[in-house]
Amino acid sequence: MKRIDGRSFDSLRPMQLVTGYTKYAEGSVLIVCGDTKVLCNASVEENVPPFLRESGTGWVTAEYSMLPRATATRNKRDIQKLKLNTRSAEIQRLIGRALRAAVDLEALGERSITIDCDVIQADGGTRTASITGGFVALGLACQKLVAEGVIERMPLKRYVSAVSVGVVEGECLLDLCYVEDSAAEVDMNIVMTSEGGFVELQGTGEHGTFDRTQLDRLLALGEKGAGELHRLQKKALGGMEF
């Protein structure tokens, strides 16, 4: 099968991590994956949610939103409908869980880091791009906290990246673009650490089901993609090691 953009089945789209994209955020990254562009800004705040007050422990959370014209047709803003889009709710919970897997919340101390993932342009894979780019924004913010002496030791424990894989016309593919994603029988988002562990696995077969054999192939593709993404993240973070 020839992919729509000529890639091989196990290739990522051209990927860029533009650090310092905006000037105020403690960590700011524009992640570009093909035509998907997500702005990931990390904000440090000196307070924590009620359930952590006086615990000495910090928190990392995420918010995800699409700009109205990130897609082919305009979407009304959430505030016009007075409802957080349920898809956004699902995605931002995933991003938060994925990024917390990288953090030693006690080392962070009683403060919060919020990763705002705003999709400028969507062409598939916005949630995985948000995790991969969001991790770098989080890393920059943590480096800043350490550099300024606010915290003593780096609260990050490992690299975390995410990539989508899927089955399209029976074939397992890495990093689906929107057209592929729409036609996919199976769609899976894989979040992995640089140590090779799975943080989160979300596979869905809305137009079909999948078996153990397919799952194995998809996981292998995911592992390949994650490895490449970890190298890019490392470069963006100045070679930071754990």
Place this chain on the structure above:
Amino acid sequence: MKRIDGRSFDSLRPMQLVTGYTKYAEGSVLIVCGDTKVLCNASVEENVPPFLRESGTGWVTAEYSMLPRATATRNKRDIQKLKLNTRSAEIQRLIGRALRAAVDLEALGERSITIDCDVIQADGGTRTASITGGFVALGLACQKLVAEGVIERMPLKRYVSAVSVGVVEGECLLDLCYVEDSAAEVDMNIVMTSEGGFVELQGTGEHGTFDRTQLDRLLALGEKGAGELHRLQKKALGGMEF
């Protein structure tokens, strides 16, 4: 390891599917899994969401909510906060996707079935119970539509059930109760068809990560649990076959 309620690592909790629990819904089931109790009501409505109008195709969707005192401490109602709980949003999207995998939406015709999953009492596994019980409520509603001649052929294509598995203190367990779930290093929800395919796989390692070996063990447990659940569903639906 001894489980808190004395079960073996690969046992489901005592499970009941009480059909006809309420009298108005086209399909009504109370699913009881140990101390978890979820009321699943299927409502048929003669209209579809805007994106399906004049398509001849139907829709199946779900809503999930906990009663305020389904848990150890009282939760405020969503309407008091004017926000759909984001956890509920995430869960009801999962239930909807899982159940649609069982349905031939064209055979359903241009009508909707909404599965309301209201948690009366929560002791872990409410989302998987909602899928397993919701499928039976959906089945009852479809049987009624066929019996009344509203639709010609059964729009269900297969059984779909769900079960949770997880890693607790390094051990892989089937069907976690709340205490186990809270302590789990890895938590995974597995949705399977009676044909043995995966519909949805959601594994999370918020307090750890997991590797391929653990994944394989968890999937094997899930397959075992799903098989038992399909037998219970079949019995509740009068032995309906596909």
Place this chain on the structure above:
Amino acid sequence: MKRIDGRSFDSLRPMQLVTGYTKYAEGSVLIVCGDTKVLCNASVEENVPPFLRESGTGWVTAEYSMLPRATATRNKRDIQKLKLNTRSAEIQRLIGRALRAAVDLEALGERSITIDCDVIQADGGTRTASITGGFVALGLACQKLVAEGVIERMPLKRYVSAVSVGVVEGECLLDLCYVEDSAAEVDMNIVMTSEGGFVELQGTGEHGTFDRTQLDRLLALGEKGAGELHRLQKKALGGMEF
């Protein structure tokens, strides 16, 4: 006139008070009145609304909601419309006032008890069932507070129950079911104490008016019904006396 379910004009429907229906609430009761089923859960919280802070005085309040398929056609959830149903608002204010008439708020101390009344199935009389069942849930919670030594003396002062009466085709009837209620010229909800006093009286003649003679007959029916309900409540609360 023959009533739809064969009862005499002054008979209550078969009535059950299932205590301990859920396991977490401090007091939990399922009240069944014919086909009407309401789950009443009492939750104790160690705080009070702002207007009572540092007053040494407690508070009792209620919330009322119908599950979407408690009725013949599905009702959208409040959160979908972002508005508390105004009928629910009216009813929960009534329940709260009625139950507070039974309580010595100073004896309760600076804590709140919320009675959640969730209608599982509605066949008329859900608001009066909520008061009658809610009182028992409240009683159970208070007994628990006393038994655990949290408060010194029982803050309840008397039994409070409620029943509906109405005029249907010119005849005065006790405890209307939904079909009778829909056809009623006059509908009245009567809340009474075990001492025979009225706590609340709400009579409405949307399809007609009523005169003093009819009012007297309706009140007599209400007194009869309330007496029977107080006996059932007393039994459910282990014969508690004041």
Place this chain on the structure above:
Amino acid sequence: MKRIDGRSFDSLRPMQLVTGYTKYAEGSVLIVCGDTKVLCNASVEENVPPFLRESGTGWVTAEYSMLPRATATRNKRDIQKLKLNTRSAEIQRLIGRALRAAVDLEALGERSITIDCDVIQADGGTRTASITGGFVALGLACQKLVAEGVIERMPLKRYVSAVSVGVVEGECLLDLCYVEDSAAEVDMNIVMTSEGGFVELQGTGEHGTFDRTQLDRLLALGEKGAGELHRLQKKALGGMEF
């Protein structure tokens, strides 16, 4: 007992019905009862709620709101809290039911009349003033519809007015002002037709209960007050008879 403003136990406060208070509404009345001032505006709209479409039948409904500084301390606007005040919800449902008792909805034809009751200044009895004044606004709007030939016959069937009564320090009083209302053991709102029938009766004993003897005295006071109010309404509506 001497009343705070020197009235006898069975006297109404000075009462005014200022018709034509604003110029756009089809019917506009400022009702003044002592220091309570409510602006009642009736608006005719050529549509009906969904449940009445193509029924040939009209609808009458009410909305009730207090201006922020109608009371001794400022109340936040509902829109600031994004919630309709539950007290307002309860009251506007009462006003709507009371006024519909006066109307032949078929004679009105398929159109709606909304009565907006906005409290300029509150000193007790705002809900009963809203009904009494709202009826006159409704009457003016109906007279206009008949005069302009929009409808053939007057859709009003009778006068409807409302008044509060209550027990204060053991004594039954007519038309409570705020200070009396706050101290009342029993508070009752009585809605009556000019034919002497009860439309709605709402008695509450939050700080006490009441018995049949007290009820009889309160109803007698209510009948006296309603009679006086019907005479004032008739004068404001140019002596209109049924």
Place this chain on the structure above:
Amino acid sequence: MKRIDGRSFDSLRPMQLVTGYTKYAEGSVLIVCGDTKVLCNASVEENVPPFLRESGTGWVTAEYSMLPRATATRNKRDIQKLKLNTRSAEIQRLIGRALRAAVDLEALGERSITIDCDVIQADGGTRTASITGGFVALGLACQKLVAEGVIERMPLKRYVSAVSVGVVEGECLLDLCYVEDSAAEVDMNIVMTSEGGFVELQGTGEHGTFDRTQLDRLLALGEKGAGELHRLQKKALGGMEF
């Protein structure tokens, strides 16, 4: 050009400032400008917004709302739509800025004054009437605070009033009524101090543009109108001078 109500191009409509219109507000004014009627109530509260806490400095803010039937057709209440009308949002920000220009917030001390501007009847110029009338309500509240010794010196520094001007059929007019406003090529709201300075200037040419010459003429009209309004305000405030 003959104006619709016979006024000359540089005349204000008949103007009234009725002080003490309601009894609870610290300052209460009904401003009447022709058929435009706005109730302006000033409420003093002993707290400030978060950004001013422990600053020793006070705050003045405004809220603006139209009653549903202030206009020719009924407008739904904000709470029905769960959204503050964006026009109201724009206007209340303008009123707040305009009034703060008159106040020494340090002299006010750490307390807030909220000016509620509720439009009873709208015939053009409601936002400028709200400023002019709101200033008087604010003045009355400040006089009360000084008279009661709550604050030492008058926190007002100058008179502030507002008036609309516009270009209609090529002609510059003072104080547009609704019919003129709807037809205006240019509409401008001018807020001025009694010292002749501009506080705020908002000119809009939605159906046209304007040049420097027209601007000069409009400003001259505004200055004339503002002078007259300052004299009326001074009279309403008992001749208060700065």
Place this chain on the structure above:
Amino acid sequence: MKRIDGRSFDSLRPMQLVTGYTKYAEGSVLIVCGDTKVLCNASVEENVPPFLRESGTGWVTAEYSMLPRATATRNKRDIQKLKLNTRSAEIQRLIGRALRAAVDLEALGERSITIDCDVIQADGGTRTASITGGFVALGLACQKLVAEGVIERMPLKRYVSAVSVGVVEGECLLDLCYVEDSAAEVDMNIVMTSEGGFVELQGTGEHGTFDRTQLDRLLALGEKGAGELHRLQKKALGGMEF
């Protein structure tokens, strides 16, 4: 006075209009003014607001929003507070009015163009940048509609741009950055056409007032700035003339 970034009093900041910034919008522009960056996307939709249905006339409207970390401290999203920020409401009304002044709505036909102005980074002047950039996005969308033959003639009538001016430490300055804006005695936004007419003028003196002399100087600066912006807009739109 030396300006913070070394500009002369009558200089604009370095300005860029990046067209085609995103790929889906009918017109897409990133406007950069110094450190202020606003993404302006124009979306064409084949429907109009209710008040224009079957009028043959189109509509142009705008929405304005800041990304959470466009500023030095993180702002909560509107949807978290369930309220459109009132500042945003005010600004988007201004943008809409300003852009409609450029359009022949009948030539547009019965369709809508929405200009989404999302602030990526804010350093003063975001509302004027939104108008200037939004005009170019609107122009690109109109050119596309004409090129595709959807409409016959260009619905734009003139160039419209906007710039801020202000008085800082007594001196009149063009194009204030955030630091200057915060310290300004007077702040004015000027919207002008390429023909030299004023479309909108909004001057505010929250920390002071201004007189005719200052106004004249500010207008002269605005005219200079607007002229330069019109040249940049023309270049971005391929030299389009009217």
